[in-house]
Amino acid sequence: MKIALREVTKRYGTTIAVDRVSLDIGDGELFTLLGPSGCGKTTLLRMLAGFAAVDGGEIRFGDRRVDRLPPYERNIGMVFQNYALWPHMTVRGNVTYGLRLRKLTAAEIGRRLAGGLAKVNLSGLEDRYPGQLSGGQQQRVALARALVLNPDILLLDEPLSNLDAKIRVQVRGEIRALQRDLGITTVYVTHDQEEALSLSDRVAVMREGRVQQVAAPKALYERPANRFVADFVGTNNFIPGVVRERADGHAIVETPLGRVRAGPGDVALGGACVLAVRPENVALDGAGDNRVEGRIRLAAYLGNTLRYDVEMAGGLVLKVDVGDPWRHELLPAGHGVCVTFPAAATLVLRDD
């Protein structure tokens, strides 16, 4: 089932929580709304679910306009951030509640219950109460409860945020696999960019109620549309500058570090911009289109990487990742280094 949003708006008093959002989500796509808290992503999801009224615009599921329908007429399945399992019902009670409301036969209910629990690997726990389950298990019950109704759309509101880091990665993989098997159109809300990148077909980054960029994870990470996206998704070094020249697919930008060769970008000659270059694209004493002298200020050992804060002339600090600390001798603070980064990995963004 496709989802189409047109100019969808939500106001709370004078603040605009969701501002004229238009999106097209494809059939069977796992689409993620990503953004910091307060960006409107949850509000948008709740409008899709029908828990928040739409103040302007329209929402369609397939050909059906749903924005005036109550939640129970939208044929959605929703997984809540805290799972929202009914504590007074067993796993069986939780999963079959919606089926019982639909007055299905006992045999059909039993069949769907078994099928739903099998999908999430919870068979055998039918008679437990939510309080007797681990966080990961509760999460799966919530997922099964949403899926047994064969919804057109699956809505997930930060479903992994209450789980431990290890389990989170595991359940993340399970959700992705299940979603792909079922081919169900899914809207996923998260503030965790790693989560968004790892499981989405496409991601919409939101800020202050507006969509900043819609892109597949790789494109989002490698070609952020603006400074906010570049900053929110992953880590970036930002260098302010002014575009001076454009030649053979490069821009030459005047910065506090001197003239820097960067990707073309679309900022006009003479226009103020900000350069974004990721720490993993910056090297120490390597080859690159741009070379700048600096001094180590701080080293942070992270196990799989080593991150240096390198202070450049003029006080600007660049983060530099060394991807293979095993082979690298830790440099002391104050040590002089030469920092290099390629033009292709240096983005020219409008300064917003």
Added chain:
Amino acid sequence: MTSDGTLAAAPARRVMATALPALGVALLWAFLAVFLVYPLLRVFYDAFSNEAGRLTLENFVAFAGDAFYRRSLWNSLLLGLGTVVATSILGVAIALLLVRYEFPGRRLFGYLTLIPIISPPLVGVLGFTFIMGKAGTVNILLEDWLGLAKPINFVYGIHGVLLVETLHLFPMITLNVVDALGRIDPSLEEAAESVGSRGWQKLCTITLPLTTPGYVAGALLVFIWTFSDFATPLVLGVHDLLASQAYLDIVQFVDRRLFRMGLVISALMVALAIVFLIAARRYVAIKDYSSLSYSRVARRRLGPLAAAGAVTFLSAVMAFSFVPYLGVALASVGRGWSMTPFPVRYTGLFFARVIVETPKYIVNSFLYSALAVVLCIAVGVPIAWILARTRLPGRDTLDGLNTLILAVPGTAIGIAYIRAFHAELPWLGIPLTSLWIILPIVLAVRRLPYTVRGSYASLLLVHRSMEEAAASVGARGLRSFGDVTLPLIWRGVLVGALFSFMTSLQEASAVLFLSLGGWETIPVGIFAFYIAGSANEAAALGVILIAVAAVSVLVINRLAGARMGGMFG
């Protein structure tokens, strides 16, 4: 203080630091053992033994063999269940309106629903008889206007007890359900909507079941209260209830057999309270549905018609609940109020009688209640501290005893004290029951839970790390308590203590059993005056009691906001 002085005093300080708290804890336990556990055990012993002191079941056999007691037991159970049903319907409906809907006057009604529960029950009954009695205002008006030949019996009889208890106790349910509703995570209801549940279906399968822990606690208290209340039935002329019988059996000191029956009933009440308490604790323990939710289900604004309905319904309930106070107020200043809808002349005579001529009611009430509160604080605050801050062995028992007090009826405690403390004290040569100090003691024990709960709740709010932070910058034990903890908890302690004070003033059941000539408190006076036919003096005392309750509640509200629900759970 110099550091040298500190060092020199250190060993002595260390001894004090371990010995004093141990002594304090021992005293707390001794207090509870002597004034709570022993009397309750004593009642059981008496119920299971004969005059010769031998253990036997013959008292229970006699009880079961007596058709009158069997009928009383049956009536009491029916009355209890009936009141639970009636208060549940009323209480849950009001709670839902107050929490889930928006309509004019919602806040005001929220306050008003509290009033019946904090007003003295004895006064309530009295008021009903003035307005709704056979010669009460309503019947007179009906006779005058409609030519009614025979007055309608609104209140005398078991239906009247049901009416009075329901109007008095429904806030117990409302408070608990309001509290529980407020703690339901909105996503639980949204989840229900997302799978297709709505309206009544959602209410009955999701919302109400989620309130059960709070509701069960309220319902149990309503049942126990009704089951053990003897003053209301006796004022309304109902004798064939267990509690009424217990009172009548005990206060006649002539027939030993009847006296034993009173003890058996008292033992039954205590057993019932304990069983209910354990059941409730089990139930609530396995079903803790509260969640730390940051949001609440949004209130729905009622349409004009529905809002009018809600306001009418609540106004009607409130009007009914306030009928007694109107009646009591009129009776306290009215003369010649018979066969007329309202008094024909007004006088301050009755107030003069109960305030100036015999000031003992007020003096005794305030003296005993004040002493009781001092005891409550002395015992209750340390208990709250132990519960909130320590892992002392016996902590759970302490908590259990504290809750048990809420469940054990005053009737049973009163009877238990009569039996437990009628032996002569060593040295003094007279029994404790002959010393007026027994009244403050019984009041303190009865009202201890409020002080404990008030203090406990506010202690929980003071995070331990705040005290540790004080310690880390150099404040020692008592110093950090005085500088950090006390300023943060005194409100809670005061609210709990005030609640203990107010309810001590209103305590009728236990005191009625123990009061001797000269010790009469206001409720005892009300009961005695009314039974003796001096309804006006009883009403005057009632007005005084209501006035004190009203002032206390205002102060409590100022200090604590309207969150008194925790006091009754």
